[in-house]
Amino acid sequence: MTEADAYIHERIASQPQTLDEVRRTVVQSDQAKNRLSLPDYFERFSYDCSLGRGCSAHEWKYDETKNRWSHALTGEFIFRWIKKDKRAIDVAMNVREWKFVNRRYFPDAPNHLFSANGGVELGDVILFFLPTKQALIHRYAPGKRSTEILKSRMTKVGTNEVLMTGNPDDERFYEPESGSGEEDEGAVVPGIQEGRDFS
Numbered sequence: 001m002t003e004a005d006a007y008i009h010e011r012i013a014s015q016p017q018t019l020d021e022v023r024r025t026v027v028q029s030d031q032a033k034n035r036l037s038l039p040d041y042f043e044r045f046s047y048d049c050s051l052g053r054g055c056s057a058h059e060w061k062y063d064e065t066k067n068r069w070s071h072a073l074t075g076e077f078i079f080r081w082i083k084k085d086k087r088a089i090d091v092a093m094n095v096r097e098w099k100f101v102n103r104r105y106f107p108d109a110p111n112h113l114f115s116a117n118g119g120v121e122l123g124d125v126i127l128f129f130l131p132t133k134q135a136l137i138h139r140y141a142p143g144k145r146s147t148e149i150l151k152s153r154m155t156k157v158g159t160n161e162v163l164m165t166g167n168p169d170d171e172r173f174y175e176p177e178s179g180s181g182e183e184d185e186g187a188v189v190p191g192i193q194e195g196r197d198f199s
Contacts, residue, residue: 078135
């Protein structure tokens with residue numbers, strides 16, 4: 001049996017067995033569900049909600065004090081789809097330490113979710129996960145670095161005033177070299193030109 005045949009066999013086995021069961025099945029369609037939403041089984045383990053307000057695993061509620069929707073429950077893992085490319089997988093596993101979702105970690109997951117290589121695949125991506133604490137460090141690292149760079153360029157000049165000139169004493173400060181200005185003297189300034197734009 002080929003991989004495709006085995007997959008089809010598993011999907012057929014997971015369907016209702018009789019026409020009466022098909023007729024009694026209530027289908028709930030959620031517009032928020034998309035190609036990269038997590039399979040329903042993994043949604044309850046997920047810190048992030050990939051289904052939106054219709055998700056029963058995260059119990060969405062409207063907070064009137066903040067005037068916005070938020071989910072009350074969060075899972076213990078963050079899931080991420082990684083492209084099925086050797087370089088992308090190597091970076092995810094070796095550098096960022098993402099773990100490959102497989103049956104060893106989730107033994108109760110339905111068989112049809114796993115491909116022949118043992119992972120959860122969707123087209124050209126594979127599902128990885130990481131404990132929330134570690135994944136949030138990776139998630140917020142670029143913002144933290146950006147804030148550090150911004151702070152290195154701010155100079156306080158008054159009680160409530162800050163200049164974005166940069167602090168030359170800071171080792172992260174970078175000032176690009178500007179030209180001597182001699183070659184710029186004869187340059188044409190772009191913009192509206194009377195002979196061309198007005199007739």
